[in-house]
Amino acid sequence: MLQEESDLSLIIAQIVQKLKGSNLYAQLERQAWACLQRPEIKLESLKEDIKEFFKISGWEKKLQNAVYSELSVFPLPSHPAAPPEHLKEPLVYMRKAQGSWEKRILKSLNSMCTELSIPLARKRPVGEQKELLSKWNEMGTDEPDLSLFRPVYAPKDFLEVLINLRNPNYENGDSLSFRTHLGLIQVPLKVKDIPELKEFFVELGLTTGQLGIDDSTQVPPELFENEHVRIGQKVLAEQDGAAAQQYIRQGSPTALRADLWALILNISSQPEDILYYEQLKTNVIQHDLLVDSLIYKDVKLTASNDDYYFVFEDYLYQVLLCFSRDTSVLGHFAYNSASPPKSYIRGKLGLEEYAVFYPPNVAPLCFLYHEPSKLYQIFREMYVRFFFRLHSISSHPSGIVSLCLLFETLLQTYLPQLFYHLREIGAQPLRISFKWMVRAFSGYLATDQLLLLWDRILGYNSLEILAVLAAAVFAFRAVNLMEVTSLAAAEAVLADLSTLKVMPLLQIFLFATVT
Amino acid sequence: MSRVSVPCHVKGTVALQVGDVRTSQGRPGVLVIDVTFPSVAPFELQEIMFKNYYTAFLSIRVRQHSSPHTPAKWVTCLRDYCLMPDPHSEEGAQEYVSLFKHQMLCDMARVLELRLILRQPSPLWVSFTVEELQIYQQGPKSPSMTFPKWLSHPVPCEQPPPLIEGLPDPSRVSSEVQQMWALTEMIRASHTSTRIGRFDVDGCYDLNLLSYT
Numbered sequence: 001m002l003q004e005e006s007d008l009s010l011i012i013a014q015i016v017q018k019l020k021g022s023n024l025y026a027q028l029e030r031q032a033w034a035c036l037q038r039p040e041i042k043l044e045s046l047k048e049d050i051k052e053f054f055k056i057s058g059w060e061k062k063l064q065n066a067v068y069s070e071l072s073v074f075p076l077p078s079h080p081a082a083p084p085e086h087l088k089e090p091l092v093y094m095r096k097a098q099g100s101w102e103k104r105i106l107k108s109l110n111s112m113c114t115e116l117s118i119p120l121a122r123k124r125p126v127g128e129q130k131e132l133l134s135k136w137n138e139m140g141t142d143e144p145d146l147s148l149f150r151p152v153y154a155p156k157d158f159l160e161v162l163i164n165l166r167n168p169n170y171e172n173g174d175s176l177s178f179r180t181h182l183g184l185i186q187v188p189l190k191v192k193d194i195p196e197l198k199e200f201f202v203e204l205g206l207t208t209g210q211l212g213i214d215d216s217t218q219v220p221p222e223l224f225e226n227e228h229v230r231i232g233q234k235v236l237a238e239q240d241g242a243a244a245q246q247y248i249r250q251g252s253p254t255a256l257r258a259d260l261w262a263l264i265l266n267i268s269s270q271p272e273d274i275l276y277y278e279q280l281k282t283n284v285i286q287h288d289l290l291v292d293s294l295i296y297k298d299v300k301l302t303a304s305n306d307d308y309y310f311v312f313e314d315y316l317y318q319v320l321l322c323f324s325r326d327t328s329v330l331g332h333f334a335y336n337s338a339s340p341p342k343s344y345i346r347g348k349l350g351l352e353e354y355a356v357f358y359p360p361n362v363a364p365l366c367f368l369y370h371e372p373s374k375l376y377q378i379f380r381e382m383y384v385r386f387f388f389r390l391h392s393i394s395s396h397p398s399g400i401v402s403l404c405l406l407f408e409t410l411l412q413t414y415l416p417q418l419f420y421h422l423r424e425i426g427a428q429p430l431r432i433s434f435k436w437m438v439r440a441f442s443g444y445l446a447t448d449q450l451l452l453l454w455d456r457i458l459g460y461n462s463l464e465i466l467a468v469l470a471a472a473v474f475a476f477r478a479v480n481l482m483e484v485t486s487l488a489a490a491e492a493v494l495a496d497l498s499t500l501k502v503m504p505l506l507q508i509f510l511f512a513t514v515t
Numbered sequence: 516m517s518r519v520s521v522p523c524h525v526k527g528t529v530a531l532q533v534g535d536v537r538t539s540q541g542r543p544g545v546l547v548i549d550v551t552f553p554s555v556a557p558f559e560l561q562e563i564m565f566k567n568y569y570t571a572f573l574s575i576r577v578r579q580h581s582s583p584h585t586p587a588k589w590v591t592c593l594r595d596y597c598l599m600p601d602p603h604s605e606e607g608a609q610e611y612v613s614l615f616k617h618q619m620l621c622d623m624a625r626v627l628e629l630r631l632i633l634r635q636p637s638p639l640w641v642s643f644t645v646e647e648l649q650i651y652q653q654g655p656k657s658p659s660m661t662f663p664k665w666l667s668h669p670v671p672c673e674q675p676p677p678l679i680e681g682l683p684d685p686s687r688v689s690s691e692v693q694q695m696w697a698l699t700e701m702i703r704a705s706h707t708s709t710r711i712g713r714f715d716v717d718g719c720y721d722l723n724l725l726s727y728t
């Protein structure tokens with residue numbers, strides 16, 4: 001009992017500390033000062049009267065949303081003796097692997113700098129700044145010479161690093177025994193099996209209505225859809241973040257999605273946020289980073305060629321360039337196993353914030369949000385909550401290593417013949433599904449299906465659904481896959497996912513497969 | 516609750532295994548670590564802290580100092596405490612753990628020696644142990660003060676002087692002022708740790724190379 005109480009007070013102290021620096025705190029203070037004029041606030045019971053006022057005026061709800069949001073994001077306070085690296089990643093060998101992976105990326109960037117003799121960061125001359133400002137909304141029309149820039153790494157390289165991840169204390173004898181993993185990932189992390197997944201994803205069950213299934217044209221809307229939309233509007237009217245997260249597990253109606261996501265991620269469009277975005281924009285204009293060219297090249301190669309996303313090319317540049325300069329993202333490194341790279345400015349230590357990540361993660365969001373500053377905030381929040389786990393090596397249940405292991409375990413347990421066959425022909429299933437998971441399926445699924453999938457990521461606060469979907473896709477195409485005889489043929493069978501419907505696949509795999 | 520570290524001597528681990536260690540194939544699943552306190556008199560144990568390394572279950576036995584005539588006996592104070600919920604996977608494998616006095620089965624008043632019995636039933640791991648073992652005892656209590664007489668035996672209060680017309684009641688005013696003072700103290704004591712958000716040094720952000728350290 002003592003332990004739980006002290007844990008609770010520790011958590012409360014941590015959240016209070018975090019919220020003190022936020023916008024909400026300043027607003028609450030202002031409100032409290034303003035309400036002192038009101039007649040019902042008496043001096044003897046100042047505290048209680050102000051609390052009552054907050055409850056009535058809706059500010060308590062905002063505070064509740066903020067606290068709930070913090071609880072979902074930040075890990076629980078750990079043992080007092082644990083060093084900060086332990087909070088980022090408890091397993092020592094994973095920390096080491098992440099460190100050497102980062103060093104590799106840094107070396108690559110540094111060598112690119114010296115080869116092309118381009119500085120990593122420099123202040124732009126005034127003429128160039130003016131030019132960029134005038135072209136801010138149409139950066140896509142610019143065609144600088146980027147042929148010399150190579151991508152820093154591809155998903156394949158990252159997969160190789162994950163495959164070679166080994167626990168030195170793990171008995172992995174040379175001979176095949178019950179200990180060897182048949183898949184590519186060789187670390188024994190704890191992953192959920194189907195009974196546990198069924199319990200975790202209980203709202204996706206056969207008896208619960210889903211958007212993505214029960215809103216198709218054959219089903220009359222009175223059965224589910226109308227009621228669901230009505231509840232969604234009520235949740236938005238109440239502005240309750242926790243209720244929104246529960247609601248979105250059954251999918252979000254298209255009209256309400258933008259507001260629901262903003263509510264769950266606790267993003268409000270205050271003038272301060274727009275100002276923050278403008279400040280970042282100024283930073284982009286004043287300083288030129290090497291990473292900008294890499295981002296530019298990446299976007300040109302991927303999103304501009306995509307049938308759905310090419311319209312958002314300019315938005316993507318605006319968001320990503322600002323993101324690479326946002327120092328508030330540094331806060332998430334406390335629970336990310338990665339570390340930001342450092343560099344020296346004039347002999348003093350400075351921090352360069354960068355993340356070499358995959359732009360298509362931004363593109364689907366462009367369908368939802370039109371103002372750059374709100375789009376930017378949503379993207380940033382989704383990155384620091386979920387997507388960063390897809391690019392760093394950690395033992396977190398939503399980390400990419402656990403997702404890969406979950407995928408392989410599900411396939412091995414429930415489709416053993418398929419798994420064995422693919423392994424025999426040299427087409428390890430993870431080699432095909434890795435690129436889907438590391439991009440959270442963006443660029444592979446149709447946009448409306450992708451948004452339904454991301455609804456569930458928000459609702460369950462976990463990326464495990466990506467691994468389940470990957471296994472479900474393999475299960476769906478199992479018959480064709482059993483007939484292929486090479487990796488290339490297997491990839492061809494699974495090349496086009498744009499016609500797939502996500503929710504029926506998930507439901508069948510989790511709840512309707514006879515095991 | 517202050518605590519003071521007790522210097523301890525951790526003896527080498529002893530593996531318990533049936534049969535000859537050299538010839539049998541499997542690895543031991545039980546290890547015993549003895550902890551003695553050579554330079555300290557029997558003390559009251561407050562907390563045991565360590566870093567786990569792939570140990571699944573922990574039992575602790577303690578030998579306490581009893582009356583001078585009876586020999587000290589070994590008593591189990593913690594039985595099969597679970598450190599890894601699934602011994603075959605990595606969960607909890609490298610965590611920091613604290614065990615407190617109130618979690619123990621018996622009184623820890625006069626500890627002479629401790630014996631930690633580690634168990635790891637899974638054959639997947641090459642070795643297992645606990646690291647960075649630290650034992651804490653109760654810290655010194657704050658020195659007792661003698662209160663001045665007027666604080667410990669307050670004089671019964673006399674009849675308050677009659678209120679002057681037009682002025683507010685002094686006891687009410689003092690309670691309100693007290694509340695406000697408490698609030699201002701709280702605000703003054705709190706500070707925030709939010710970053711300001713600038714990343715350039717003196718307006719300069721010219722970087723040439725990233726560093727590897």
